[in-house]
Amino acid sequence: MDTIDLKILSIIQEDVTPSLADIASRVGLSQTPCWKRIQRLEEKGVISKRVAILSPESLGYGLTAYVSIVSGEHSDKWLAKFTQQVTEMPEVIEFFRLAGAVDYMLRVVVTDIAQFDEFYKRLISIAPLQKVTSHFAMEKIKSTTALPLNIAAEKLKKRKKAS
Numbered sequence: 001m002d003t004i005d006l007k008i009l010s011i012i013q014e015d016v017t018p019s020l021a022d023i024a025s026r027v028g029l030s031q032t033p034c035w036k037r038i039q040r041l042e043e044k045g046v047i048s049k050r051v052a053i054l055s056p057e058s059l060g061y062g063l064t065a066y067v068s069i070v071s072g073e074h075s076d077k078w079l080a081k082f083t084q085q086v087t088e089m090p091e092v093i094e095f096f097r098l099a100g101a102v103d104y105m106l107r108v109v110v111t112d113i114a115q116f117d118e119f120y121k122r123l124i125s126i127a128p129l130q131k132v133t134s135h136f137a138m139e140k141i142k143s144t145t146a147l148p149l150n151i152a153a154e155k156l157k158k159r160k161k162a163s
Contacts, residue, residue: 001041001046001152001156002156003153003156004027004028004029004037005037005041005046006149006152006153006156007026007027008023008027008034008037008038008041009041009046009047009149010149011023011026011027012038012047012050013145013146013147013149014146016050016051020034020035020038023038053145056109060111061109061110061111062111062112063109063110063111063112063113063115063116063136063137064107064108064109064136064137064140065106065107065108065109065110065116065134065135065136065137066105066106066107066108066134066135066136066137067105067106067108067120067123067132067133067134067135068102068104068105068106068131068132068133068134068135069102069103069104069105069106069129069131069132069133070101070102070103070129070130070131070132071103071104071127071129071130072128072129072130072131073127073128074103078127081126081127082126082127083095085126085127086104086106086123086126089119089122089123091108091109091110091115091119092106092107092108093107093108093109094106094107095107116134120132120134
């Protein structure tokens with residue numbers, strides 16, 4: 001990966017809708033080499049997918065909850081069942097296994113507290129859980145999907161200087 005790749009990534013992680021000609025122009029390439037770089041970044045998994053980011057509020061999802069779970073169980077069988085069933089719950093939009101005092105963290109979107117209560121009852125019926133704690137977002141202060149590419153650029157500069 002080089003500085004041109006980082007420029008391409010910076011452009012498309014903010015907005016994937018510019019034309020190939022526009023992206024190529026902005027990074028100083030012709031269209032074909034720019035397209036080849038984008039394809040290579042996809043093949044390497046640097047670009048994992050291209051999506052539209054929807055506004056939960058505009059679709060009626062007025063409540064975001066962060067649910068932390070302490071399982072009390074860590075067997076492979078328990079984990080497989082729990083992972084499969086939580087992954088299938090459409091309200092769960094992020095699901096992490098953690099190290100530390102909490103075993104799992106979910107980000108859940110629902111329309112209101114009544115729908116959260118229904119979700120919560122389904123969640124606790126999946127498998128025995130030691131502790132479930134829910135936190136409700138009051139205000140979104142910052143939300144981005146853009147990664148801080150300046151850090152990757154600094155590492156790239158250091159690598160070039162060391163060479």
